[in-house]
Every structure is written in structure tokens, then in C-alpha cells.
Amino acid sequence: MAKFKAPLIQRGLLTRVPKLGDPVWWAPKSTIGIVSKVSQVTFEFSSGPQALTSGGKIVPYRYRTAARIEDALWNDDLQRWTIGTGPTPKNVRGQIVLPEPVLVNAQ
């Protein structure tokens, strides 16, 4: 199981907070993201593949997600933040191996 270091909240101070450009693993959707905005309490990250919107615009990331800073957990092994619960990548001798996609139908 991957080790992680949760941000410590001591007297209202966090020992580590997400910063612009930090990588993120969004576990519920099993996607890699990048921090795009940081506020006092929340931060945003962009993730997912390039997408074509219904308006015909191509955007570099399909998802733009906001979450609370205190819900982000720094994972030392993966060197990235993780948000939510779900499959997580593994660090195998320095290589980050993504989890296998879950099969909906086994046929």
C-alpha cells in the first residue's frame, strides 16, 4: 500500500499545500490532473483528456475540479496529490504504474 503524508493542521497551519503546476491523482475518476488555481481554502485542478465541447471548442482538459485544500493528501511515493478514494497508481521501481481500468462487463 502506498505511503502518504496527510497535510498536518497545527494551529490552523498546513505543512504543505497544493501549488500551481503540482500533479494530482483524482482517484474517483482515475485521472491525472494538474493544479491550476489555489485559493485560501480551496484549489482547482484540470484533468482528463482533451475535449470537444458542445460549442465546438477544443479544451485541453475535459474536467475542471474544485476541492478543499485539507482534503488533498500528498503521496510521497507518487510525488503527487491524491483526492478522493479509489484505485491509486503504484510506484514500481521508480515507474508510476496506473491502475487497471475496471471492466463493466467480463465477456
Place this chain on the structure above:
Amino acid sequence: MTAFVYGPGALGLIVGGVSPNPIDFLSNTIQLGLSNSTHVPNRDDVFIDDVGADDFVDGELSGTGYSRKTLANKTLTYDATNDLVEFDADDVTFTAINAGTMAQATVFQQTGGADNARRLICNIDSGGFPVASNGGDVTLRFSSGGLLQLTV
């Protein structure tokens, strides 16, 4: 009955609605509770105790293994492909619950005041409801699209 977003709750999520303060899904404490068929959800209701005889509090489960659950690891996402704003959180588990038959789950803003000040957000009665609890665990698994979606 199908799952729906309470109208005043939707307004609160967007601009503040009928109460002075907006519902901040990420920063506020948001909880989920279970209720039986005595609770008759009405999308015009505002609070979990809305003075009627069939509000959430009138049908809320009571018994072994039941307590209101606080949603953890909440996220708000814009899906550019599907024009959706998704509200999501970790799945919720009620351990060893034996508190009657659950007809629906209700999501609400947990304020510091009383139940007549706790604002309704959405009602979920699809995906397996009703469920008769019998002492086993019950897990509400939100879909990959979140527990609530707004189409933009």
C-alpha cells in the same frame, strides 16, 4: 418518485436563495440522512424540518447503526464534454444498520442551528431503494458522475 434537486436548494447552491447565506458545497458541512416512507419529499421544501408532518425529520430512520453522515472529500467538477457540473463526495457506508426500511437518502446543509434551519439540497430514491435494513452494512455508491449533476 424520482431523484430530484430541491428548488430552493438549487437556488442556494447558485446564489443564496431564500436564506441569507448561500450553500457552499465545498466549505459547508454537507450531510446525508436516510428516511422511510413517512417522509414525502417535495421539491419546494426548504429545510429538513419544514413544519409539515411528512418532512425528512418526520420519517428519519432511528435505530442501531444509523446516524447522519457527513460527506467527505467533496469535489465540484465541470465536465466540458457533457456540459455538466458534478457534485461528488466519497461513498457513504452505514455499518451494521438495523433501523427500519430506508426509502430514500436526503442530502442537506448541516448548519450550526436546528433542523428547521438545515437546508435541503437533493433527494435520492433510485439505485436500489427501498432497502430493509437487517444489521448488515449498507453502502451508498455514488455514480462516477457524482451524487448530483446540473446540466448547463
